[in-house]
Amino acid sequence: MKKYVRMLRVKHWLKNVLIFAPLFFGEVLFDYAMIAKSFYAFLVFGLAASVVYIINDINDVEKDRKHPTKCKRPIASGEVSIKAAWVFCAVLVLLVAVMSFAAVFLDLYSYVAVIWLVAYIVINLIYSKWGKHVPVVDVVLLAVGFLIRLYYGAQVVQVDISAWLYLTVLAGAFYLGMGKRRNELKNVSEGETRAVLRKYNYAFLDKNMYVCIAFAEVTYALWAMQSGHSGLMFTVPVVMVIFMKYSLNIEADDSEGNPMDVLLEDKLLLVCVFLYAIIAFFSIYVL
Structure with a gap:
């Protein structure tokens, strides 16, 4: 079973x-x-x-x-x-x-x-x-x-769904997808199973990853400002740290860039996500 x-x-x-x-x-x-x-x-x-x-x-x-x-x-x-x-x-x-x-x-x-x-x-x-x-x-x-x-x-x-939240999720998803492709490209040999990797190059994926991460952080900040909950602005630096720590993890030579593995194998990253949830909860439901 x-x-x-x-x-x-x-x-x-x-x-x-x-x-x-x-x-x-x-x-x-x-x-x-x-x-x-x-x-x-x-x-x-x-x-x-x-x-x-x-x-x-x-x-x-x-x-x-x-x-x-x-x-x-x-x-x-x-x-x-x-x-x-x-x-x-x-x-x-x-x-x-x-x-x-x-x-x-x-x-x-x-x-x-x-x-x-x-x-x-x-x-x-x-x-x-x-x-x-x-x-x-x-x-x-x-x-x-x-x-x-x-x-x-x-x-x-x-x-x-707010337009800013939509854009944040979209940009974040692009970042995760290209990060996974970039690391697959970095860590595999010629016999790798994904033929599409041969059509990408590291520089293209790397540049576009960080365009998307910047876009996601900006749109998230705009969403937080227009949410009607001033406390959510305190989550913006936490989101930035989460992105930075995630990026640091997938820069490791042995990382395949799988989002679930990157998140679940890093206790500090999990703590940051938990901290984000606490601040957001107090901002929306308590303050």
Whole structure:
């Protein structure tokens, strides 16, 4: 059973925490009905994301077997056969469909949220089949995935998304995507599994990464100023430190630039994120 749980890549569900951003910043954090809806939506989205991961692993099985770390994944290592993986994937698709239908039927959230969920799956299937082989398009599709998480969460709790927050998430997503590509390019040999890496160069990715990080910090500061909560301005330097520490981590020679690994393996970075959450909470709900 553990091998099937590993196929879900639950660790990567951490990316879906962005779904809770509208709940938190929309000032409905103490609305228990909204909390329940958000957690339910998070679970459904996580299962949908796992469907995409499994399909991607099936499509890339031969390439993953040549990769130093991906070769340990259940499908690439042979622990789970491709046939069994497809069956498991079909069960997950059915589960996601039933849970989404139940959410609409029970009025947990509207069909619009389900449309965002379907859009996420479609975008990622396009990425898996074609987009990840096309430079720039691959990073754009990854960034769109982060935006969909944001708007999916907003639809669940019926909160509007500020244009500045939209731009912050978009720029931050571009930064993460190009950072991962840059480190893959830096650390791999000629036999690397991603053919798209041969179409990138280190200087291009490096320059555009830091354009995006600057843009994200500026738009975040503008969002904080216009949020109506003056205390949020104190989170701006914390956000800058988070970006700096993250950047320092992915500059390490042994880093592959995977956002989840970079975050979870650095206690200081986790402390900074926790500090950000505390300041933001007091600014919005206490002061």
